[in-house]
Amino acid sequence: MVxxxxxxxFLFFALxxxxxxxxxxxxxHPVYSALSLLANLCITAVxxxxxxxxxxxxxxxxxxxxxxxxxxxxFVIMLMNLRKGEYEERMVPWRLLLGVSAAAVFAxxxxxxxxxxxxxxxxxxxxxxxxxxSHLIFTRYILAFELVSVLIFVAALGAVALAKKKL
Amino acid sequence: xxxxxxxxxxxxxxxxxxxxxxxxxxxxxxxxxxxxIQDRLGPLYCGPHGFLQPFAxxxxxxxxxxxxxxxxxxxxxxxxxxxxxxxAILAIGVIPFGESxxxxxRKINLVMTDINxxxxxxxxxxxxxxxxxxxxxxxxxxKYPLLGGLRSAAQFISYELILGLSIMGVIMIVGSFSLVxxxxxxxxxxxxxxxxxxxxxxxxxxxxxxxxxPFDLPEAESELVGGYHTEYxxxxxxxxxxxxxxxxxxxxxxxxxxxxxGWYSPVPFLSWVPGPIWFVVKLVAVFFFxxxxxxxxxxxxxxxxxxxxxKYLLPLALINILATxxxxxxxxxxx
Numbered sequence: 001m002v003x004x005x006x007x008x009x010f011l012f013f014a015l016x017x018x019x020x021x022x023x024x025x026x027x028x029h030p031v032y033s034a035l036s037l038l039a040n041l042c043i044t045a046v047x048x049x050x051x052x053x054x055x056x057x058x059x060x061x062x063x064x065x066x067x068x069x070x071x072x073x074x075f076v077i078m079l080m081n082l083r084k085g086e087y088e089e090r091m092v093p094w095r096l097l098l099g100v101s102a103a104a105v106f107a108x109x110x111x112x113x114x115x116x117x118x119x120x121x122x123x124x125x126x127x128x129x130x131x132x133x134s135h136l137i138f139t140r141y142i143l144a145f146e147l148v149s150v151l152i153f154v155a156a157l158g159a160v161a162l163a164k165k166k167l
Numbered sequence: 168x169x170x171x172x173x174x175x176x177x178x179x180x181x182x183x184x185x186x187x188x189x190x191x192x193x194x195x196x197x198x199x200x201x202x203x204i205q206d207r208l209g210p211l212y213c214g215p216h217g218f219l220q221p222f223a224x225x226x227x228x229x230x231x232x233x234x235x236x237x238x239x240x241x242x243x244x245x246x247x248x249x250x251x252x253x254x255a256i257l258a259i260g261v262i263p264f265g266e267s268x269x270x271x272x273r274k275i276n277l278v279m280t281d282i283n284x285x286x287x288x289x290x291x292x293x294x295x296x297x298x299x300x301x302x303x304x305x306x307x308x309x310k311y312p313l314l315g316g317l318r319s320a321a322q323f324i325s326y327e328l329i330l331g332l333s334i335m336g337v338i339m340i341v342g343s344f345s346l347v348x349x350x351x352x353x354x355x356x357x358x359x360x361x362x363x364x365x366x367x368x369x370x371x372x373x374x375x376x377x378x379x380x381p382f383d384l385p386e387a388e389s390e391l392v393g394g395y396h397t398e399y400x401x402x403x404x405x406x407x408x409x410x411x412x413x414x415x416x417x418x419x420x421x422x423x424x425x426x427x428x429g430w431y432s433p434v435p436f437l438s439w440v441p442g443p444i445w446f447v448v449k450l451v452a453v454f455f456f457x458x459x460x461x462x463x464x465x466x467x468x469x470x471x472x473x474x475x476x477x478k479y480l481l482p483l484a485l486i487n488i489l490a491t492x493x494x495x496x497x498x499x500x501x502x
Binding site: 031055056058059060062063066067068071072074075078079129130 | 243290294298313
């Protein structure tokens with residue numbers, strides 16, 4: 001195996017991703033668990049940015065997930081305002097087991113990806129920008145893209161219907 | 168290589184110092200402007216016309232007793248003021264303030280770094296400023312800060328969306344996310360002429376993101392005592408304000424870059440004035456506008472605030488995008 005400095009960078013960040021992912025399921029405190037998820041999302045964005053040369057996707061990841069969705073998570077957690085003791089009994093061994101096995105699967109995926117990715121990225125190469133992405137979305141994957149948007153729309157409608165008893 | 172690093176470090180230090188200077192005198196400007204709007208004089212005794220007031224304030228805050236809320240979540244309680252100013256400092260990295268100059272036979276770009284996703288980067292780092300308020304509000308374990316933090320989370324998400332949509336028209340016209348490209352495009356004509364609606368929406372959404380009147384619900388004094396920073400004192404309290412004023416400076420700078428022609432002079436016969444000076448003049452003008460707004464309008468009610476965002480601003484921003492696209496198609500001669 002050729003030692004490529006980019007491999008080391010990838011391994012470092014992949015390790016951080018794994019650690020934070022384990023943190024999400026292993027940390028009992030709901031707010032810190034959410035923080036761990038936030039760290040996970042941001043480091044994944046770093047992976048996109050530095051290693052895949054896809055700055056657009058990296059930025060969207062941060063804006064959408066870290067900037068909006070995680071705020072909602074925290075919003076709900078803080079609104080419930082769990083006291084100590086209320087969340088500590090929830091931690092049962094099978095949860096940990098599930099967490100570890102999910103992390104193992106993820107690690108395996110990362111391992112496979114690393115194999116495919118090796119030598120794939122020429123540093124400082126053109127990269128994958130917003131134009132490439134939109135070109136692909138609106139030509140080759142137009143049907144899938146529109147279907148996904150319909151799906152999201154239906155999900156939003158469902159959420160409104162569930163939340164509002166009387167429309 | 169070494170020279171490049173030295174230049175980068177110097178640029179960083181200068182930008183940081185200038186930002187801090189703006190923040191310090193932003194607080195003085197706030198008090199002076201509010202004073203004159205209310206027919207008072209504002210700070211007057213520290214130096215000529217209160218010119219040394221920011222330093223006196225800083226010293227005072229440093230020497231005040233630092234009270235830590237007893238039942239607080241210590242880690243987040245300390246983290247919140249620490250990260251208050253981080254988004255602003257991250258954001259100055261991509262804001263261009265002049266054409267590149269040649270100094271000692273070396274070409275120096277007057278921007279830290281010109282990345283091709285600068286605008287998205289700005290949105291991404293600015294979206295982190297909500298965590299300061301959310302953590303600060305939650306960790307103190309007190310009801311008023313918590314209410315402030317929750318209000319702020321909802322407000323941020325709503326107005327973040329509007330902010331992102333409002334600048335979409337600019338991106339469509341220029342065809343680039345790079346702030347340098349966007350400023351270059353405005354050499355002949357300011358973007359605000361092409362995108363007046365977007366400019367108004369941007370300023371409204373930015374005011375809401377900055378938690379300033381008429382949108383300062385997270386720290387509404389009359390309902391929430393002080394809002395998310397009620398339980399903080401001394402320098403920790405000051406850190407929130409450093410962050411707030413730094414964010415104001417950044418927001419003004421982005422408004423100048425996107426809509427007001429960046430470092431270009433508004434009239435040709437004044438183009439001998441260096442670009443950075445124009446940039447600062449425009450920045451100060453937008454900053455003054457924000458101060459003016461705060462001391463002129465009363466506060467919104469909370470449900471009005473959210474309704475205003477989703478029922479009026481969002482459709483307007485979408486219409487603006489559609490109209491921009493339509494006009495661009497028309498000018499290109501149809502599909």
